[in-house]
Amino acid sequence: MQKLSSLSKYFLVILVLFAILFSRFYQLGSTPPGLHIDEVGFAADAKAIAETGRDTWNKPWPLVFEAFGEWKAPGLVYSMAFWSKVLGRMDNLVTHLPSAVAGVVSLLMLYLTLKELWGKRSKWGLLFAVFVLAFSPWHFDMSRIFYEAFSAMAFFAVGIWLITRATLTRAKDSRLWILAAVMLGLAGYWYASIRYIAILTIIIATLVQSWPLISKLKKSLLLILALLFIGLGWIGDLTSSKGLNRLEYYNNKSAEGATLEIDEKRQYCYLSFMRNADKSQFCYGLWNKPVEKLTNIGKTYYRYLGSDYLFLQAESEYGFDASYGAFLYPILPLFLVGLFSIGYACKRFLESLVRNKLNKLNPQDSLYFFYAVTILISLIPAALANNINMRMALIALYIISLIIGIGIKGLFTWAGKYLKRYAIPLLFGYLLIILFFVAQSLSHYFLVFTHSNDLMWTSDARDVFGYVKSVSSDYDYIIDTELHGPLAPYFYGDLTTSEVQSGIRNAPDDFGFSHLVQAGKYELRHANIKDLACEKYRTQDARKILTISTPINDLASIRKFAGKSWSQALLLHEVHDLDDVVTHELENNPSFRNSCSPE
DSSP states (O other): OOHHHHHHHHHHHHHHHHHHHHHHTTTTTTOSOOOOHHHHHHHHHHHHHHHHBOOOOBBBBBBBBBBTTOOBHHHHHHHHHHHHHHHTSSSSSHHHHHHHHHHHHHHHHHHHHHHHHHOOOOHHHHHHHHHHHSSSSSHHHTTSSSOOOHHHHHHHHHHHHHHHHHHHHHHEEEEEEEEHHHHHHTTTTTTHHHHHHHHHHHHHHHTTSOOOOHHHHHHHHHHHHHHHHHHTGGGSSSSSSHHHHHHHHHHHHHHHHHHHHHHHHHHHHHHHTTTOOTTTTTTHHOOOOOHHHHHHHHHHHHHHHSSIIIIIOOOOOOBBTTTTTTSGGHHHHHHHHHHHHHHHHHHHHHHHTTTOOOHHHGGGHHHHHHHHHHHHHHTTTHHHTTTTOOOGSSHHHHHHHHHHHHHHHHHHHIIIIIIGGGHHHHHHHHHHHHHHHHHHHHEEEEEGGGSOOOHTTTHHHHHHHHHHHHHGGSSSSSEEEESSHHHHHTTTTTSSSSHHHHEEOOOTHHHHHHOEEEEETTTEEOOHHHHHHHHHHHOOOOOEEEEHHHHHHHGGGGSSEEEEEETTTTEEEEEEEEEHHHHHHHHHHOHHHHHOOOO
């Protein structure tokens, strides 16, 4: 009977692990179905690197990729290139695979970190914590798309585990600490803003230890040097326009919005005082850029750490739906229990700091204070840019997962102590509620969310470019007016790497962004297909031209191919022979011949 019981336990563990892994890798190459412009940007550089050792700008083995002019950290591109070489292909599966692996790594790190914190082994509690994170919407959704910040989070999670282990074992040996610094340094190759967070994190980690001040300073210096040595490839970008480009972009967008809002409030205030400049002077003290900046920073922190964003309704963006919070809302009680433990530990830590008795402090309290501070510093880039999106909060969300894990231990302990014989049925009922919402969330992801956003996913891109590839040899030129231009056919194999590397890009915009607009026979032109037909007729262009555009009702009879929504109910994009469009307009549009007559 005991053997059967043991076998049942092992079977349950295997079943949970299988559910976690299967759901993450199931349809990884087709769900989400399409190709986001940033995703194809990463993948195109990865394909070029895998084939030639040069990016799409024809630069050899770069440590920062120019991409669309936003200068991306190199880690994700090289990860995709690695998997492309291993699997011998470049497709959606390859672009999603680094994030899927990063998700599994961070789950393992959560298990190991909580195991250190809990002291004695509690297999079921640890397994429950991993299950909760695995099916939290932020973690699950980000495991199935391409964001580089998610891979950076996995390296950071390894660093957090090593710091936790070193702190709890009071390790005097520097190896664990140096390895933690190495992991944080590696995270910087995946996401630029994490570099600053990594440096601050390693400093905070040493300052909360019970060592003498001189030892803290020496250790902190040693670890920063180790981190920067690993980060030699990105040190120069800490203060360069390349490294700060994306943060400056978000900051400028925020500043523009704030300026308009300030001006509007001042104008109304001025008008309210009948255009009396003297009486309305105080308005300038109430509404100005410093006040607006500080207010927005506070609001950003409040929104990220508030119950709405975390458990009810987050912000929608590519790959993540706002129908749920970052975590499923039945998890809220676990978070509150963990937050209480963290808060009480922070109180004890600060009291010991004031009384100069850190040497008598429980190392777990030091760790809890470290976790709390790390959440705050990890949100600094998002707060400065007043930007609410999932990818800028991944470090904070991972540590909040640790807090939820701490809450699980607290709940189990409290239930066993006070509920006694009612503990198991009540906890089992709570588990069933969580399982219901996990099932609902997964069903929503696979059956609703990824099937109801065809235009966002550009879910017909594979079909459209697959057709175009099959007929492109019959055409001299291909104009894409709506999808991703030459990079998409390169991704799908209709352009060579050399054609892309020698392609033409448009001039940078105000933010420095530019796109590949011409390569080989492909050109990206945001133009109406009838205007293109008019241009072809007027200039008597003899080339055979194929065009990709949005659907136009009166051209339905002459389309060569139509990309449809997942349900086949809606047309998303269509492909036309431009000569057919010219003929159609000559026959059906009386004004076409006069307005587009040859020069």
